Amino acid sequence: MGRRALAAVVLSATVLTGSATADPGQVGGHFDRPRTGFAPPGTTLRDGTAEQAGLDPEPLDEALGRIAAWTGPTPGREHPMYAGAVSLLAHDGIVVRREAVGEQLRYADDRGTELPAEQREPMRTDTIFDAASITKLFTSIAVLQEVDAGSVQLDEPVASYLPEFGVNGKEDITVRQLLTHTSGLQAEAQLWKLPEQDRIPSIMRLAPERPPGTGYTYSDPNMIVLGVLVERMSGAPLDRVVAERIAGPLGMSDTGFRPPAGKHPRIAATEYSADPPRGMVRGEVHDENAWSLGGVAGQAGVFTTADDLAVLGQAILNGGEHDGARVLSTEGVRRMLTDFNGDFPGDAHGLGFELDQRWYMGGLSGPRTAGHTGFTGTSLVLDPASRSVAVLLTNRVHPNREWGSNNAARETLAQGLARSLAVDPARGSRxxxxxxxxxxxxxxxxxxxxxxxxxxxxxxxxxxxxxxxxxxxxxxxxxxxxxxxxxxxxxxxxxxxxxxxxxxxxxxxxxxxxxxxxxxxxxxxxxxxxxxxxxxxxxxxxxxxxxxxxxxxxxxxxxxxxxxxxxxxxxxxxxxxxx
Known part of the structure; x- marks a missing residue:
């Protein structure tokens, strides 16, 4: 009899007698069968252990060890990957890991001159980060709230709501095309180099670089326009909409635009900016365009913590609500998790979320796996099939954006969570x-x-x-x-x-x-x-x-x-x- 068959017999015998001892190679939990629909009603984030969530803790610890190591000398790089990081992992509503490593403030200038030890500030699990393009998720939710309310139609031309947008070939661009980055608009604009009064009008005057609906281009102007759309339709500034309709109801007390001065000591520093001359940026948005728009824009400007982002993630997995507060209809969430870019392989995108991007989602990738990254070194990954959340917040642009990417860390964290999920044997015990x-x-x-x-x-x-x-x-x-x-x-x-x-x-x-x-x-x-x-x-x-x-x-x-x-x-x- 082979070893695997013998193990199956022993396991069966111990279960029958009620005296089973856990297999040292197996942790509790069930086969990671992909689940459809949303998490059960009332699923609320709570702290627990990997074992309580049915996860193998070893891959989590290995991944987090690598995340920590990248705050120091990194092979193949002249500098550390980032000064510090906060990681949060949750599965089935249980937060199984929450860790802070490195420093939220380490450098004095863009050359990497380190501050004296007594002036550096350690990273904390409640450190607030400039989320950068993760802001786009908040803007997208705000747009879909208007869709829920019936004031905006996804396939209506944007010009129906913003007449000044309907020029230079943009007359037929729809709200859906802005949300899926298929409008044909360019990737970037440099608003901060323009006079203040011409910044938003210049976006409205842009001409598409390709016919709308014929390709995918990840575009900040798309989201700047959607931010204006939200303000026009709601009659309120975007920062107030996010505060009152998303962050406030969900209890995300550290999330919002333009954080007050009292929270600045908890904010991770970003880049030392010489052009424009801003010095070490901390407590103000890093993105130059959002900064030039007063810190509030549809593509960047939100500050948040790992715990707050996890709440937002769980609300999406729950179908739009968390702890009794609903911020979006289940149909709105389905649209966020549905790929509308099937004609553009590799660029799967829902209404707001990127989908199935293995380069930072690792083994959590799947047709409905949703996420977004931020230029400052942030990422959020949601896996509805396993009901998992992975949050990585880093200050990788501190002190210099040219020091490189942190994509390896993003993928490592998601991969660690994926590998911790159970795959029960098809036959026997091994x-x-x-x-x-x-x-x-x-x-x-x-x-x-x-x-x-x-x-x-x-x-x-x-x-x-x-x-x-x-x-x-x-x-x-x-x-x-x-x-x-x-x-x-x-x-x-x-x-x-x-x-x-x-x-x-x-x-x-x-x-x-x-x-x-x-x-x-x-x-x-x-x-x-x-x-x-x-x-x-x-x-x-x-x-x-x-x-x-x-x-x-x-x-x-x-x-x-x-x-x-x-x-x-x-x-x-x-x-x-x-x-």
């Missing part, structure tokens, strides 16, 4: 797992002599970078009588499985076990070796690959049963796991 960090091979002893073609079946849980030109995929190979390894075509059944016969398995977001079949043609009397190979992508990966239930037969019967004969399987890079 499955073979290939870590996405490195290639892996699982090779069988030769089986045979066969009498005709060998039939191979197994189950596979595949969460990989779904890129036709990349690696990050699972292959099955066969060696007949020592003639060398050759790929074996595969057929898979299950949610998200590829159609027809394929050379390799890849995909993400479906989070289901696939039933996989293959046939190895061999002459009578031949010996066949099998090898499962996982080839990870060099840059972006998912949660990796699990293989279970390996079974090989010919017309006479079983040649290999991976559950009973797992000692005939030899791993290089694969590990047996209970999750």
């Amino acid at each position: 499955s073979w797992f290939a870590d996405p960090a490195r290639p892996a091979e699982l090779t069988s002893d030769a089986v045979g002599p066969v009498r005709g073609p060998a039939q191979v079946s197994f189950q596979a849980f595949v969460d990989t970078q779904h890129d036709p030109d990349g690696a990050d995929r699972l292959q099955l190979e066969a060696d007949v009588d020592g003639a060398g390894w050759r790929p074996v075509p595969l057929r898979a059944d299950g949610p998200g499985a590829p159609e027809g016969e394929v050379a390799e398995l890849a995909g993400s977001g479906h989070r289901a076990w696939w039933d996989v079949r293959a046939e190895v043609d061999a002459p009578p009397g031949a010996q066949i070796g099998l090898r499962w190979r996982y080839l990870p992508d060099e840059q972006y990966v998912g949660r990796g690959v699990h293989v279970d239930g390996i079974h090989v037969t010919d017309h006479r019967g079983t040649l290999l049963d991976g559950e009973l004969d797992d000692e005939r399987l030899h791993s290089r890079g694969w590990a047996e796991t209970g999750r």
Whole structure:
């Protein structure tokens, strides 16, 4: 009897007698089946442990260790990735990690001159950050509130509400196109270089760079216009709308535009600005355009904390409410989580949220996974399928935006949460797992002599970078009588499985076990070796690959049963796991 089969028998016996001891390789929780709809009514964020949430704490700790390390010397970089960071992770309404590392104020100038130790300020879990483009989510919610109220129609021309916008080829641009960044407007504008009285009018006079609806361009002007739209339709300034209709009802007491002076000591410093000459920016919005508009704009200007953003995230997962306060209809939230950019692969976008962006969502990526990043080093990721929230706030532009990106940290945090989610074995108590960090091979002893073609079946849980030109995929190979390894075509059944016969398995977001079949043609009397190979992508990966239930037969019967004969399987890079 193989080790995996014996483990299953022991587990069954202990459960029946009521004396089971937890498998050291398995933490509580259930298989991460993708869930549809919203979280149960009344789901409210609360503190707890990873174990209480059914998560494996080790990947969380590993990810947070890397987040902390990047506040210091970073290989391949001249400077640290950021001076400091605050991370928050939540699953099923339970906040399982909340950590602050590094400093919210470290430098004196844009050259990176460090302040004396006594003048530096440590990062705190309640540090307030300039959220930068995460502001766009607040603006989008405010627009959709107007849609809920019936005062704005998504497919109406923006010019119906802002007549001054309907010039220079923009007459037919719709509200939806602004929200999905398909308006054709340019990516940026430099309003701060214009006279104050001409800043908003200059945005209204812009001409599209391409015909509306023909492509995706992430555009700040889109959101500046939507901020004006909210003000025009609501009859109130955007900062008041956000305060009274979003932050206030949700109890987000540290969220809003233009934070008062009393909160400045809790605000993370951003960049030392020489042009325009602002010095070390702290307590004022970093974005030059928002600053030139008085600190309030549709594309930037909101300050917030990790806990406040987590509340907003949970409200979205709940379908628009949190702790009894509703800020958006369930239909409005569905629109935020629905991809309207199917014609532009790679640029999936709901009404406000980016969708399915593995470069910062990691293994949480999926068709409904929503998020947004901010230039100052911020990110929010929401995974409705697992009801998870990942918040990373950093001051990566402190003291100089040219010091580089923190995308690696964004992806690392989301990936840590993804890897902590349970993947129960398809058969028995263990499955073979290939870590996405490195290639892996699982090779069988030769089986045979066969009498005709060998039939191979197994189950596979595949969460990989779904890129036709990349690696990050699972292959099955066969060696007949020592003639060398050759790929074996595969057929898979299950949610998200590829159609027809394929050379390799890849995909993400479906989070289901696939039933996989293959046939190895061999002459009578031949010996066949099998090898499962996982080839990870060099840059972006998912949660990796699990293989279970390996079974090989010919017309006479079983040649290999991976559950009973797992000692005939030899791993290089694969590990047996209970999750």
